[in-house]
Amino acid sequence: MQISISFLISTLIASLEAQKYMINCFYGSWASKTLKPQLLPQGINPNLCTHITYAFFELTGSGRVNRHEHEYATLAAFSKLKSNKGKPKLIAAIGGPSVKAEQFTAIAADEEARTQLVTSVAMLLRDYSFDGADLHWYFPGRRFHNEDKENFVTLLRDLKAELNENGFISGVTVSGEVEYAARWYNVSQISPNVDFINVMAYNYTSSIFPVFHAPLFGETSHVEASMNFWIAHGAPAGKLNLGVALIGRSFKIKILKPELRTTTSGPLEKTTMAPVKETTMAPVKKTTLAPNVTTTPFPRFNTFTQMCIRGKNKSAHYHYIPRVETAFMIEGNVLTGFENDQSLGAKMGFVKKHSLGGVMIWSLENEDFLGRCGLKFRILRLINTLLK
Secondary structure (H helix, E strand, O other): HHHHHHHHHHHHHHEEEEOOOEEEEEEEEHOOOOOOOOOHHHOOOOOHOEEEEEEEEEOOOOOOEOOOHHHHHHHHHHHHOOOOOOOOEEEEEEEEEOOOHHHHHHHHEEEEEHHHHHHHHHHHHHHHHOOOEEEOOOOOOOOOOOOOOHHHHHHHHHHHHHHHHHEEEEEEEOOOOOOHHHHHHHHHHHHHOEEEEEEEOOOOOOOOOOOOOOOOOOOOOHHHHHHHHHHHHHOHHHHEEEEEEEEEEEEEOOOOOOHHOOOOOOOOOOOOOOOOOOOOOEEEEEOOOOOOOOOOOOOOEHHHHHHHHHHHOOOOEEEEEHHHHHOEEEEOOEEEEEEOOHHHHHHHHHHHHOOOEOOOOHHHHOOOOOOOOOOOOOOHHHHHHHHO
């Protein structure tokens, strides 16, 4: 009897530890249509996420949430991911890159239009058993509408009031670029008007000068700077989700200095679960890489699966720079930055150290959901282990 009680207690503690952090997994609606191979909702392991976000719901010309008839079956299957215990929570991402910034500008500036939008969001959540919504306005101020900064807060306030009153949660996804955030996000006002904030702490690359796309540390744009900006300007750390993209971003290079070839770890190599410690290696200088002006076509974006398959085929060489906690691979004269075990270990250590709310994962269809390189959803399993 004593063994049984001990077992139950240990199981309960493990369960509570696992739920301490939000693991918000995004699922692209295109994953069940245009993606090859397809990832249907039935193929998602719901036990690896505390929240699963369906991206995206666009807007109609009149400013309501658009419901496409061809998505009805997918949404019905998506709603079944939630167990009878109400887990994981299902979130609807409203907006996205297909919604023009001007439309959000017009809606946010008009009280009647805001009411119409937030009411239609609440109806969508009820109809498809969602637990909340996440606003994706890409991006306030894009057309230099100075009023966007204030109106963005007003829209978030109205959305939260409507959703919370009806038993739903309300969040927002924001850019990780500090320079942009400083100009267009009123952090101290955004924070009380949302239940969570997804910070897209990736895509720090530039088409003019390539840098690693999601380094934890660095001299210019990096994850630590993004998260520290939000905390320093009044966002509660417990509301912040650190964005992790399961993609690689590639650039042609002309110069690869010898000091970059520091390690050979990649997504297939076994690494420790603990964060990698800082080394005495010299900082990576911005002049290390130079862009290639040729127009030779190559994929700018790669999924984790594509990269690990190339690793299995030994067509790529993997490297890691501990000082900035970032991984990259070299194929000929193409450099691709991505996440590996070591970089994820460092980032999950950062989440714990700073008591962040959790992580945002972009996105499930970029994961190894078929298990071509080992376990299905290997990265998600690793993240769950690191956050326990």
